[in-house]
Amino acid sequence: MSTTSDTFDQLIACREDPASVLSHLVDHYRTERLPHELFETLKLQTRLKLGLPLFSTDNDPPVGEELDRQMEMGLIDACREVGQMLMQEGRIAEGWMYLRPVGNLPLVAELMRDIQPNEENTDDLIQVLLHEGIDIARGYQLILENNGTCNSITTYEQSIIGRPPAAQRPAASLLLDHVYNELVESVRSDIEQREGTPPESNNIVELIADRGWLFSDNGYHIDTTHLASTIRFARVLDDPAQLRRAWEMTQYGRKLNRQFQYPGDEPFADFYSSHDLYFSVLLGEKVDEGIAYFERKVRNVDMLEKGTGPIETYVELLDRVGRPAEALAAAVEYTPAEVPATRVVPLMLELAKKGAGYEPIQDFCKARGDLLGYAAALINPTQ
Numbered sequence: 001m002s003t004t005s006d007t008f009d010q011l012i013a014c015r016e017d018p019a020s021v022l023s024h025l026v027d028h029y030r031t032e033r034l035p036h037e038l039f040e041t042l043k044l045q046t047r048l049k050l051g052l053p054l055f056s057t058d059n060d061p062p063v064g065e066e067l068d069r070q071m072e073m074g075l076i077d078a079c080r081e082v083g084q085m086l087m088q089e090g091r092i093a094e095g096w097m098y099l100r101p102v103g104n105l106p107l108v109a110e111l112m113r114d115i116q117p118n119e120e121n122t123d124d125l126i127q128v129l130l131h132e133g134i135d136i137a138r139g140y141q142l143i144l145e146n147n148g149t150c151n152s153i154t155t156y157e158q159s160i161i162g163r164p165p166a167a168q169r170p171a172a173s174l175l176l177d178h179v180y181n182e183l184v185e186s187v188r189s190d191i192e193q194r195e196g197t198p199p200e201s202n203n204i205v206e207l208i209a210d211r212g213w214l215f216s217d218n219g220y221h222i223d224t225t226h227l228a229s230t231i232r233f234a235r236v237l238d239d240p241a242q243l244r245r246a247w248e249m250t251q252y253g254r255k256l257n258r259q260f261q262y263p264g265d266e267p268f269a270d271f272y273s274s275h276d277l278y279f280s281v282l283l284g285e286k287v288d289e290g291i292a293y294f295e296r297k298v299r300n301v302d303m304l305e306k307g308t309g310p311i312e313t314y315v316e317l318l319d320r321v322g323r324p325a326e327a328l329a330a331a332v333e334y335t336p337a338e339v340p341a342t343r344v345v346p347l348m349l350e351l352a353k354k355g356a357g358y359e360p361i362q363d364f365c366k367a368r369g370d371l372l373g374y375a376a377a378l379i380n381p382t383q
Contacts, residue, residue: 328356341365
């Protein structure tokens with residue numbers, strides 16, 4: 001094994017060749033696993049290869065676009081190598097600092113897959129996996145395991161709910177299963193305590209059937225705010241088995257004392273009844289009844305006062321049950337004039353791609369004076 005003294009000797013031996021000096025230094029830092037020093041040396045090596053001074057100053061003249069591009073590529077390569085080294089050593093926050101500009105998120109996820117959580121690194125794992133979006137499912141699982149249901153729901157509200165539905169689903173799925181299992185365990189325990197024997201079922205609807213006494217004296221078996229939040233987040237899910245679990249939880253919620261049935265935002269003001277219909281429609285049950293319910297909300301709720309949730313929900317529901325043309329027609333008809341066209345045209349274009357047609361969008365944009373949206377609706381059919 002070479003020593004620092006050996007390395008000094010090697011550097012002296014090739015001092016007439018700057019490239020060899022830096023090459024020896026890079027080898028040394030790679031061998032000794034000194035990532036920060038390695039990065040600085042790789043940076044010098046890149047500058048030397050490009051014919052630039054080893055150290056930049058504020059007075060350096062512009063180098064031109066091509067040299068700038070090559071310098072940037074060299075730095076990205078250095079960041080990749082150093083970031084990988086740091087991640088392999090479990091130094092998550094430092095590794096992410098170097099890997100972030102690389103932009104290769106699958107690489108980061110792969111490097112982090114082998115890092116096992118412990119008392120020292122769990123917070124860093126959660127920060128990068130969840131909050132930086134590297135592996136939302138694994139990051140959220142760590143939140144559930146280490147911080148409990150309440151903190152997990154708060155985290156969902158603060159860090160996940162603003163993401164696209166597909167990015168929310170891993171966390172919503174984990175939370176649903178977690179809270180559902182908590183509820184099943186609590187209800188089963190109550191039944192066993194009162195009946196003397198454990199029930200056979202692990203299904204919420206079966207457990208509460210013909211057992212109205214479970215809810216007597218304002219009874220409940222789980223934090224009712226946790227129940228409501230989990231059901232609300234579950235609207236992004238698309239797996240039938242999970243939609244069924246969410247629906248089962250609404251049936252439990254409907255039996256709670258009214259003081260625990262907190263109102264939601266429109267069109268879910270009547271929280272459990274509206275979610276019962278919402279999940280039923282997605283499960284292919286009570287479809288006409290559910291669609292009619294949410295259409296009435298669109299017609300009757302003052303969206304200037306209550307927001308555009310009713311029309312957004314109605315359009316989304318029609319789309320999700322395979323009726324994109326009706327969804328587009330509803331979006332065109334019911335979108336308030338006060339809502340900028342640019343906010344809804346991207347959704348309309350997605351519906352058009354599913355067979356709803358582009359002419360309604362063109363008419364909508366023309367009426368709203370939206371030239372950009374009109375142009376997009378003209379161009380899309382030709383692509």
